[in-house]
Amino acid sequence: MAQPLTPKQKEVLRFIACSVSVQKMSPTIREIGRHFGFSSTGTVRDHLRALAAKGYLARARKKARAIELADAACGIPIIGRIAAGSPLEANENIEGFLRPEEAAPLADDVFALRVQGDSMSGAGIVDGDIVIVRRQKQARQGDIVVALVGGEATVKTLRKQGSRMWLVPHNKKYRPLSCSGSTVIAGKVISVVRRYV
């Protein structure tokens, strides 16, 4: 899975990853060759074969621009626990890879909401954060949901007590809301993204 690459192979993989993120499509064999000054398509194919054999990419046969990068090549390495003394660069600490689509999953029934106010600050959701919400009418006890209360959208935790439902803030300054007939659950918060300038 994480077999070492030769410097040349690293270069080629890096070029492919850059192409994908800039042009939003994988390069063709000839585009790769042109970039490195290769005059033969066979050369590029050999490199792709080597990279595929080492698990850094997958290729669909006979298809144009069909290089698919593995997580190790296109994801951000997630470092879990740092053993005291070991450098952050060390590979052993890599717990997995965060793929862009994982952070902001694409789907038809997903939208994002910019959070206003501090009613959920106790749960780590603060003013300006973007919450990503899957549209659904139902939710379970403990889910963080977006609810429409009198036409206003709010982010709260859902609590059930018997047949009663509550929208609970995570900030002592605010009080739980009891769900009335006009309260509608718009969706469930599946992810939070915050960007710093």
Next chain:
Amino acid sequence: MAQPLTPKQKEVLRFIACSVSVQKMSPTIREIGRHFGFSSTGTVRDHLRALAAKGYLARARKKARAIELADAACGIPIIGRIAAGSPLEANENIEGFLRPEEAAPLADDVFALRVQGDSMSGAGIVDGDIVIVRRQKQARQGDIVVALVGGEATVKTLRKQGSRMWLVPHNKKYRPLSCSGSTVIAGKVISVVRRYV
């Protein structure tokens, strides 16, 4: 920019977006045609032309699988402020689009770190969160940084007082650390991602 689409055009755009996210490459004209049962490539081309004219995608000429989705087609709509009474589905509330790469930017000098502990809970960074870090040795006053203190990585806010530098937690349970010679700044936190099960 946000011109309305006909139902058929929506279908086509949706199919392309799905293909891109599943197969990680845009479909060919013939793949689109096959999916919809079109027997002519010209039909698909007409649809692509219409979608391009309305700003939902861009196409590179003569290139295979070269459909590039615009933000409106591949990003998650960010809803900023909800006017009381207006439904969440309304288009007027869309403030922008969150693209996957924006949430988890791809670059050579970026890594992610799973946060342990609650020392930054006051800043909305809680246990289990993933912080995305740009590798850099320097940082400015107020930046949230990852620092190596005695071989351990910690996330703190950087404060400067004269020539003195402090690593300040956001939780009253912990005390600021004065930066000593062995303290190294590993990078700056540029984004935080949290996923709920």
Next chain:
DNA sequence: TTGACTACCACACATTTGTGTGGTATGCTG
């Protein structure tokens, strides 16, 4: 009615693109 836009079809054509075959040269390892 005319003109637009949408939504399709058929077919031909030129490129783009991946693949296959067969080489050369270098360096490393058993």
Next chain:
DNA sequence: CAGCATACCACACAAATGTGTGGTAGTCAA
């Protein structure tokens, strides 16, 4: 030394793919 992997070349070929031309039919507004 032979065997193997890396790192390149040249050239041919078939399949994949985007494009062009010229149609038909329906809807909708001026």
